[in-house]
Amino acid sequence: MRRSTMAGTEREPRAHGGAAAAPSDRPAKLARIRELLDAHGAATLTLTTPENLAWLLDGARVQVPYAGAPVLTATVDRDGGIRVDAYANEVERLAAEELGGLELHPVPWSASLPDPAPGSILDTAHAAELRALRAPLLPAERARYRALGGELATAVGAVLRAARPELSERELAAELARAVVAAGAEPTVLLVAGEGRLDWRHPLPTAAPLGRRAIAVVGARRHGLVLSLTRWLRFGSADAAQLAADARLLEVEADAFAATRPGRTLGEVLGDIRASYERHGFGPEEWLRHHQGGPTGYLGRDPRATPAAPELVVAGQAYAWNPSAPRAKVEDTVVIDADGIEVLSVDPGWPTTTVRGLARPTELEL
Known part of the structure; x- marks a missing residue:
């Protein structure tokens, strides 16, 4: 068999890649x-x-x-x-x-x-x-992923900051798709719900207007790597009960991060997430109403975490946990290292709160 010349070690950036591609690993x-x-x-x-x-x-x-x-x-x-x-x-x-x-x-x-x-x-x-x-990302892969995360999160943020209550869900989804493709990526998930459809956990966009509050869920692939993120926006003052629920859900996410330790199985991690919902004031069956995410990388869920999943967490692996509750959800793409977490999907201009030392996105008020 003819051997590869290992082209890519000093290759020129690909036309589709946005930022210059890192050396081949x-x-x-x-x-x-x-x-x-x-x-x-x-x-x-x-x-x-x-x-x-x-x-x-x-x-x-x-x-x-x-x-x-x-x-x-x-x-x-x-x-x-x-x-x-x-x-x-x-x-x-x-x-x-x-x-x-x-x-x-x-x-x-x-x-x-x-x-x-x-x-x-x-x-x-x-x-x-x-x-x-x-599973364990190599340096060039991680560099590509980090570049995608920053570019896509910032692009999504720019689209959402320009949104208006009368915009339809489909119109917002179209703008998000434009931003994804403009970044040299391919849309894999585009979900949008306005005020009247926030009860659906997978809201495929419709002609309904955004109204007072909306959610956008975006998945995109570039260089084979899939990035996932969820963002919320509202027009006008916040609802105190909703803000409290959002804060409790961020604690569930923090428990998910803490549970994702090298050497544990996905099933064990999911068991901790399941218990976290009730501990933070949600119903004991809340975890069943939507999947919780799991490892990511060259697939959006690689695999989706289930109670019996035997796959082991490894250092340097990407994850997209997405805990959710009624009218509440949080999701970013992160890399779990042996000594901490790197959030890849970061928009420096998006509002955040600090949860156990990590900046996490909050609702954007327009």
Whole structure:
């Protein structure tokens, strides 16, 4: 198999990437793959899913429709060689804009991408192990994620600061989508609810006006990495009872952060979050009314935390917890380190309050 030239170590920034892309950390990923191959006595690993391909290929855009199937596969051998098979009608663009330095093998668009060769293992047959390989972010990945977080949070903040009560939910969602695409990212989630629809935990936008209070939930992907955040805005004075509920929910989130410690399972973390709701004055079943989030990175939830989830928390892993209660929700994308938390989705101009030493977003008053 032809070896990759490891292009990307000194590559030019990609046209789609917004800020300049950080140097490639592909050699470290290839070392992780080598350990997986050794564990299974396999010659090669074939990657076919968007999350695994984007992870290996430095955040390359491997799909054409935002949620479509990849237009390529990548097969990695134990020496670090990478073979890319791609549809012929995509090869020139991929070579010019996404995969410089790798040799691409064209496949007619009318055919299927090739099946794995004998002796190869398939990523979909080892999903949990591939998830574990992706979990600890490498320096270049973290730099890309941090850049996306700052740019997107600031862009969302600018859109929300320009909102008006008569604006419809769909109009606000359209402005948020514009901001996401302008940042070189792809929308993955766009939820908006105005005053009359705040009881829904997943409010797909409608023609209803925002009214006195609104929520915006945004997910976006760039360089393969998915960023998630939730923001609230209101027009006029605050409701004291709502502010108190918001403050209690921030304590639930703080408990979630405290529970997310390397070596614990996701199920154990979720158990602590479940108990936190009742401890902070919410009903004992509140945690069941909406999922609580979980690890993130090359998928929005990688995986979603459930009571029996066996995946272990590792240092340097990204999380997007999203505790919620009636008309209350909080969410940011963070990295959990052994000695603390870095919030990635930070808008310096957004109002915040300090909860256990960490700045957390509050409602924007307009």
